[in-house]
Amino acid sequence: MKKIKFADFDVSQIMLGCMRIGNKTEREAIRHVRSAFDMGINFFDNADIYCKGVSEEYFGKAVKGIDRDKIVVQTKCGIRKGFYDFSKKHIISSVENALKRMGFDYIDVLCLHRPDVLMNGYEVAEAFDSLENRGLVKCFGVSNFSSIQIELLKKYVSQPILTNQLQLGLFHTGMIDSGMCVNMKNNFSFDHDGGILPYCRLNDMTIQAWGPLRSKNGFFPQDDELVKENEKLEKWGNELGITKEAVAIAWLMKLDFVQPIIGTTDTNRLAQMLEADNVVLTREQWYNIYSDMGNLIP
Numbered sequence: 380m381k382k383i384k385f386a387d388f389d390v391s392q393i394m395l396g397c398m399r400i401g402n403k404t405e406r407e408a409i410r411h412v413r414s415a416f417d418m419g420i421n422f423f424d425n426a427d428i429y430c431k432g433v434s435e436e437y438f439g440k441a442v443k444g445i446d447r448d449k450i451v452v453q454t455k456c457g458i459r460k461g462f463y464d465f466s467k468k469h470i471i472s473s474v475e476n477a478l479k480r481m482g483f484d485y486i487d488v489l490c491l492h493r494p495d496v497l498m499n500g501y502e503v504a505e506a507f508d509s510l511e512n513r514g515l516v517k518c519f520g521v522s523n524f525s526s527i528q529i530e531l532l533k534k535y536v537s538q539p540i541l542t543n544q545l546q547l548g549l550f551h552t553g554m555i556d557s558g559m560c561v562n563m564k565n566n567f568s569f570d571h572d573g574g575i576l577p578y579c580r581l582n583d584m585t586i587q588a589w590g591p592l593r594s595k596n597g598f599f600p601q602d603d604e605l606v607k608e609n610e611k612l613e614k615w616g617n618e619l620g621i622t623k624e625a626v627a628i629a630w631l632m633k634l635d636f637v638q639p640i641i642g643t644t645d646t647n648r649l650a651q652m653l654e655a656d657n658v659v660l661t662r663e664q665w666y667n668i669y670s671d672m673g674n675l676i677p
């Protein structure tokens with residue numbers, strides 16, 4: 380499995396998203412996570428809110444017996460029921476509770492899940508320092524942050540912000556479109572997030588791509604509005620010897636600063652998508668797939 384450098388870790392470029400594993404039985408969830416690890420994934424994403432903590436609990440059980448330094452464990456905090464909370468108290472207690480649920484002494488990466496407009500930067504800084512000094516968290520990231528929101532956070536915290544987890548996939552390409560259509564009078568040129576893609580690259584941050592299969596009406600393989608696009612992706616899949624879902628993953632992997640987070644809870648589907656790892660798209664193929672999905676290459 381292709382590895383990239385992330386902080387001091389060698390991580391699989393593909394991550395496993397654990398958001399829905401808490402919906403499965405404990406046995407199924409454990410088998411799925413173990414299979415992912417056996418297939419070469421060593422970087423796992425979770426959050427305190429996923430299945431009300433059950434996803435973290437099952438994940439902890441799944442990796443029991445694996446050397447702790449063989450896996451990179453990430454979780455997120457800051458979303459509460461109906462509001463966001465970056466208070467020192469909430470950040471610290473979220474990590475303490477996540478550690479209890481997972482049965483670990485530390486987590487490798489803590490991400491702030493969604494920007495809290497009411498954030499007091501000094502409190503976040505105190506929370507990060509305390510978690511780091513107590514050895515509970517090794518490094519930090521954010522999720523769904525714009526460039527300027529990351530700059531604001533960096534004004535206060537001393538730890539590097541190593542990643543930004545953002546929705547990115549063949550059917551959610553805003554951050555790519557805007558860079559392709561600079562200064563044009565069309566919808567593609569609209570920059571929603573303050574140049575978040577070049578911003579992350581400029582600051583040596585990875586982009587963790589959540590929802591790699593998502594489309595307007597759910598997930599593209601089952602989206603009735605995307606019949607033509609699915610046919611085209613199937614054709615690409617046939618040409619490359621992989622499934623259309625794997626084409627979507629290979630397309631993301633061509634960007635070496637992007638880590639696709641695969642969210643399926645079906646181990647067979649996961650195995651098929653991991654075939655993406657054996658494919659390196661040419662530059663021409665990458666652009667052609669992008670335009671085949673209805674995007675503009677001016």
Ligand SMILES: NC(=O)c1ccc[n+]([C@@H]2O[C@H](COP(=O)([O-])OP(=O)(O)OC[C@H]3O[C@@H](n4cnc5c(N)ncnc54)[C@H](OP(=O)(O)O)[C@@H]3O)[C@@H](O)[C@H]2O)c1
Binds near residue numbers: 396545598
């Ligand atoms: N930071 C954030 O705000 C945020 C938001 C959402 C997610 N995330 C993270 O990103 C991860 C991935 O997100 P996601 O789960 O939305 O991503 P995804 O990989 O795009 O979607 C996975 C979902 O698609 C379904 N699916 C439907 N058809 C499929 C097919 N043909 N092949 C494979 N899957 C198919 C899966 O169902 P089956 O399970 O039945 O295969 C599963 O429910 C999450 O687990 C979580 O860790 C982060």
